[in-house]
Amino acid sequence: MGRAPRYCDRGREVNAYDRLLTWASELGGADWGRWRGVCRYLALEPTTAACALSDLGHVEFDWVDNRFAAAAPAAILLPRSSGSALLTGARSIDLERQLEERAQDFSHDVYLHPPIGQENGPSTWLCEGDLDDLPGFCADLQIQFQVQSGRHLVASLPAATLEAAAMRERPLDRLPRKWFDPHVRQFKRIGDQARDGLWSVDEERRKAHFVHRDGAWYRLSIREYGPYLAWPQETFLHYSTSQTALLVDTEAPLPPLLARALTLQSGRLPRRGRQIHYLNVDRPLAEAVAGSLATNLEILT
Amino acid sequence: MTPDTARADGGAPVTLDQWNQALFQELLPIQPEPERPVLLACDDETVRAAAKGLGIPASDGLDCLIQAMKSAHGIYPQRELGGLTGIGGSFRAASRPRPIPPFFGELCLFVLAASRMSPEETRPTNAYHPILRSLLNCGRGIGEMDGFWYVEQLFPMLAEWLRVDLVGRHGRLILPDTPKPKLIGWPISQTVFRERDREVLTSFFHAKLRQKHEGIDRLRVLRRWGGRHQLTHHARDLLMDDAVSDLVRAAIDSAYRSWDGAILESEGRRAWPARLRLEVDGPRLLLSTINGETIRLRYGRERMTLYAGGDVVLPSEILRATTDVTVSLPIEGTDDSVRIPALGSTVFFQVTHDAISGTSGLWRVTSLAEDGPVWVLTSDRDLAARLGKDRDPFARGLPEPWVLLQEVAPEDLPASLRQPTDTDAAPIVLEGGLPLDRLTYLMGGGPDLAAGTFDDGTPLPVVVDGIPIGLIRSNGRCPVPATKAGHHRVVVGDGLYIRDYEVAEHGDSPPAYSELRYELDHSTALKRGAVPLRQGPTRTISGALMDPPPPLSLPIMRSSRSPVFTISAGGEGHWFHYVGRPGWLSFAELKGADRWEIPDNDVAWVVCPRNGTVLRWRATPILHLDEGAADVVMQLGADVIIDHRHGPVDADRLAWAALLDTATEVAK
Numbered sequence: 001m002g003r004a005p006r007y008c009d010r011g012r013e014v015n016a017y018d019r020l021l022t023w024a025s026e027l028g029g030a031d032w033g034r035w036r037g038v039c040r041y042l043a044l045e046p047t048t049a050a051c052a053l054s055d056l057g058h059v060e061f062d063w064v065d066n067r068f069a070a071a072a073p074a075a076i077l078l079p080r081s082s083g084s085a086l087l088t089g090a091r092s093i094d095l096e097r098q099l100e101e102r103a104q105d106f107s108h109d110v111y112l113h114p115p116i117g118q119e120n121g122p123s124t125w126l127c128e129g130d131l132d133d134l135p136g137f138c139a140d141l142q143i144q145f146q147v148q149s150g151r152h153l154v155a156s157l158p159a160a161t162l163e164a165a166a167m168r169e170r171p172l173d174r175l176p177r178k179w180f181d182p183h184v185r186q187f188k189r190i191g192d193q194a195r196d197g198l199w200s201v202d203e204e205r206r207k208a209h210f211v212h213r214d215g216a217w218y219r220l221s222i223r224e225y226g227p228y229l230a231w232p233q234e235t236f237l238h239y240s241t242s243q244t245a246l247l248v249d250t251e252a253p254l255p256p257l258l259a260r261a262l263t264l265q266s267g268r269l270p271r272r273g274r275q276i277h278y279l280n281v282d283r284p285l286a287e288a289v290a291g292s293l294a295t296n297l298e299i300l301t
Numbered sequence: 302m303t304p305d306t307a308r309a310d311g312g313a314p315v316t317l318d319q320w321n322q323a324l325f326q327e328l329l330p331i332q333p334e335p336e337r338p339v340l341l342a343c344d345d346e347t348v349r350a351a352a353k354g355l356g357i358p359a360s361d362g363l364d365c366l367i368q369a370m371k372s373a374h375g376i377y378p379q380r381e382l383g384g385l386t387g388i389g390g391s392f393r394a395a396s397r398p399r400p401i402p403p404f405f406g407e408l409c410l411f412v413l414a415a416s417r418m419s420p421e422e423t424r425p426t427n428a429y430h431p432i433l434r435s436l437l438n439c440g441r442g443i444g445e446m447d448g449f450w451y452v453e454q455l456f457p458m459l460a461e462w463l464r465v466d467l468v469g470r471h472g473r474l475i476l477p478d479t480p481k482p483k484l485i486g487w488p489i490s491q492t493v494f495r496e497r498d499r500e501v502l503t504s505f506f507h508a509k510l511r512q513k514h515e516g517i518d519r520l521r522v523l524r525r526w527g528g529r530h531q532l533t534h535h536a537r538d539l540l541m542d543d544a545v546s547d548l549v550r551a552a553i554d555s556a557y558r559s560w561d562g563a564i565l566e567s568e569g570r571r572a573w574p575a576r577l578r579l580e581v582d583g584p585r586l587l588l589s590t591i592n593g594e595t596i597r598l599r600y601g602r603e604r605m606t607l608y609a610g611g612d613v614v615l616p617s618e619i620l621r622a623t624t625d626v627t628v629s630l631p632i633e634g635t636d637d638s639v640r641i642p643a644l645g646s647t648v649f650f651q652v653t654h655d656a657i658s659g660t661s662g663l664w665r666v667t668s669l670a671e672d673g674p675v676w677v678l679t680s681d682r683d684l685a686a687r688l689g690k691d692r693d694p695f696a697r698g699l700p701e702p703w704v705l706l707q708e709v710a711p712e713d714l715p716a717s718l719r720q721p722t723d724t725d726a727a728p729i730v731l732e733g734g735l736p737l738d739r740l741t742y743l744m745g746g747g748p749d750l751a752a753g754t755f756d757d758g759t760p761l762p763v764v765v766d767g768i769p770i771g772l773i774r775s776n777g778r779c780p781v782p783a784t785k786a787g788h789h790r791v792v793v794g795d796g797l798y799i800r801d802y803e804v805a806e807h808g809d810s811p812p813a814y815s816e817l818r819y820e821l822d823h824s825t826a827l828k829r830g831a832v833p834l835r836q837g838p839t840r841t842i843s844g845a846l847m848d849p850p851p852p853l854s855l856p857i858m859r860s861s862r863s864p865v866f867t868i869s870a871g872g873e874g875h876w877f878h879y880v881g882r883p884g885w886l887s888f889a890e891l892k893g894a895d896r897w898e899i900p901d902n903d904v905a906w907v908v909c910p911r912n913g914t915v916l917r918w919r920a921t922p923i924l925h926l927d928e929g930a931a932d933v934v935m936q937l938g939a940d941v942i943i944d945h946r947h948g949p950v951d952a953d954r955l956a957w958a959a960l961l962d963t964a965t966e967v968a969k
Contacts, residue, residue, distance in 0.1 A: 023743055027812060029817070037732075041734060057845035060819075060830070062833065064829055064832075065833075071815050071845070072844065074845045074846045076845045079856075080883040080898065081883075081891070082896040082897070083898065089815075116889060126891065128893075131855045131856070145853075146846060146850055147853055156840055156842070156847070158827060221828040225827065243884060264845050
């Protein structure tokens with residue numbers, strides 16, 4: 001897929017992700033086929049776009065019934081943000097118009113920041129204001145206002161165990177499979193087809209992930225749990241005190257809800273390089289994420 | 302099975318009224334707009350289609366219709382069509398609106414007889430009546446059939462019924478002012494295409510209109526189709542004559558309506574196009590076609606039973622047989638066959654939804670969708686080596702040197718293989734855009750016109766709302782503007798394709814949001830994505846919103862960078878120091894934001910000794926202070942600047958005085 005085309009709409013530069021979000025918000029929801037069709041039109045990779053909009057709290061996906069639905073508009077107060085709330089959820093054209101009008105009528109001490117673009121997702125909308133005024137401003141616009149959503153989300157999630165995140169199921173012996181080598185952080189073919197650890201199995205339609213432990217096989221529905229459940233003693237998470245950021249190894253990306261919890265700390269998609277950088281994460285939250293995954297957290301000073 | 306009881310479900314014989322109804326629906330359905338020109342273009346294919354609708358085997362349809370007609374209207378050799386005058390007279394006298402004319406079936410049969418005439422017939426009258434007599438089993442009479450003269454009343458009667466009783470909803474019947482030859486000119490006027498043309502038309506439909514295409518002018522597509530030269534002279538001349546374009550268009554539409562998906566061959570043989578599906582487990586190649594009933598196929602010595610809507614496993618050797626040539630599998634008991642096209646040395650399969658069978662699977666494709674992997678069945682060793690480098694090609698059960706390569710990214714294929722090999726792509730369609738509804742697009746998200754292969758390669762002009770916007774080439778695309786809300790019309794190739802579409806500033810009504818949520822207390826919370834909203838005592842999250850919402854605990858924002866001392870309702874003091882602008886704000890390119898925050902842990906007072914300001918954050922009486930807090934309060938003393946938040950400012954002064962008294966007590 002090519003780089004998302006930029007497009008000028010009402011004097012503001014928007015990218016393909018913004019247009020996708022506006023479309024999804026105007027529609028409310030539909031099936032995956034329509035999502036894929038619009039992504040193709042906008043030159044976006046459908047699954048990547050879905051993950052970006054899901055991590056940012058704009059759109060939810062039902063992967064079993066192949067549907068999507070825009071989440072209700074929400075304002076989430078960001079920590080260490082000068083009192084700024086992230087505007088997420090559905091972003092309809094009417095809402096944008098009302099936001100601009102209301103922010104200019106001086107009935108509330110609230111300032112609407114210009115949208116901040118990002119390359120692989122829709123622009124970030126923030127409103128900053130007197131915290132005595134912000135909830136009322138949101139209520140007038142019928143936007144729900146919440147605080148510390150990410151932190152509460154992490155606290156609400158059940159701990160990741162094989163019982164909670166996987167089902168007892170044995171992969172078909174005849175299908176090719178690869179074992180995840182935790183030292184080189186890669187899947188590779190090995191002779192022992194029942195070694196404990198994480199396995200990737202080439203099924204008919206897609207690769208499936210299984211964990212083998214103590215003679216039992218477990219199928220993972222959400223593959224991101226795999227490295228953490230298979231290798232609890234390994235360190236995939238690192239906390240940078242100086243950057244106030246959680247760094248995740250690229251071979252072990254976070255499961256969707258934990259990724260969302262951290263993304264909602266800044267409203268920005270993580271920066272991706274050799275590691276995945278989640279911004280504006282304090283140490284207690286990083287520890288809570290590691291605790292939720294029952295994994296190690298390395299503290300970098 | 303005898304024709305007069307020929308009903309698949311074994312029910313009562315089909316009456317002429319039922320036949321009239323079925324033929325009427327087949328030939329003259331409700332039109333998109335009233336008074337649209339139509340023909341009563343009945344032929345063998347129409348009767349087959351109507352018979353199917355009545356539950357009668359298609360091959361028995363015509364005999365059954367004639368039997369019903371003879372029973373109802375007393376048609377026999379001695380009388381021939383003598384009873385028609387009475388039937389027509391009764392219909393004319395009946396009160397309006399009248400039901401379908403009772404002679405509708407006869408008119409259809411008259412036209413069908415005309416369609417069986419050779420187009421090069423020099424003495425039409427002499428040719429027509431023997432055909433009609435033979436159809437009606439009325440012996441070998443000479444000359445015009447008795448009672449046939451009444452057709453000159455019946456056709457205008459039908460046209461008047463369509464126009465007046467049905468107010469033109471089913472179209473306006475095109476009739477000649479003075480039919481030539483005098484009487485048989487009436488049924489002949491309804492036929493544009495003869496038997497030979499119908500065979501050619503099925504090839505045209507299969508090549509260009511296999512899927513339902515809306516907005517397409519089939520006449521213009523046929524005019525541009527490379528295979529049109531196989532039509533008879535008679536049909537070709539009419540096809541290119543603008544003066545009779547309404548007539549020809551109506552005839553094509555009528556033929557298309559009764560097309561059952563098969564390609565007609567000479568002497569009434571039908572070739573059913575095969576559709577191929579791949580099952581990776583095996584791997585196995587499965588064949589299906591559009592058979593409405595169970596058929597038995599033969600391939601060499603092998604017999605295969607193909608149930609309606611089902612599929613059969615093909616022997617893998619068929620891959621060799623179909624590499625260069627089309628292979629026909631005869632259908633036992635008929636002259637028909639199922640035809641597998643020449644597949645070449647590489648066959649592609651992609652996960653697609655098959656609209657005909659309603660199933661998703663790995664269907665054979667001839668043009669690749671860009672957004673999904675492709676399964677490649679190939680005997681091309683070079684290609685297999687190139688694509689199979691990082692994978693294990695399946696060869697089990699396949700004839701040498703065929704292999705199956707799974708999940709190849711389309712972009713990994715050589716460019717020459719990525720080109721569409723099928724010219725059956727829709728001639729022109731509207732696709733893409735930001736659709737809110739069918740043919741309704743969000744402003745700024747207009748669709749694209751996408752063209753299939755143009756046989757003559759000539760680019761076509763594209764006009765929107767009367768303004769030319771460009772040209773569209775064979776297999777090309779052309780964006781359609783959607784910058785203005787309202788109704789728009791795009792016209793391609795001077796009317797080859799006409800489509801209306803809407804542009805909307807926003808969706809119809811405020812949509813329901815948060816219909817999908819994660820159920821955090823459910824046992825599948827970590828096993829699947831969001832699920833449809835259900836009622837129940839469970840914690841959920843949709844987007845960023847928790848339900849029930851967490852407690853709203855807001856921090857205290859400070860603009861001044863001076864250190865701050867807070868005193869909680871319990872009298873405990875804490876210092877807070879500005880530690881600089883958070884680094885992430887720069888990463889996030891958030892400009893201007895320069896306040897810092899301190900947590901509101903039941904804070905009652907916010908004190909800034911450096912500025913001499915105090916802020917009563919919460920109107921809570923403080924009965925005790927710890928030593929640190931008492932020290933700070935004592936140092937500030939009574940002469941402070943009150944930062945007022947809410948309530949009467951005097952109350953804040955009194956509260957500070959009381960706090961000072963408490964601090965003094967602690968100091969003592």
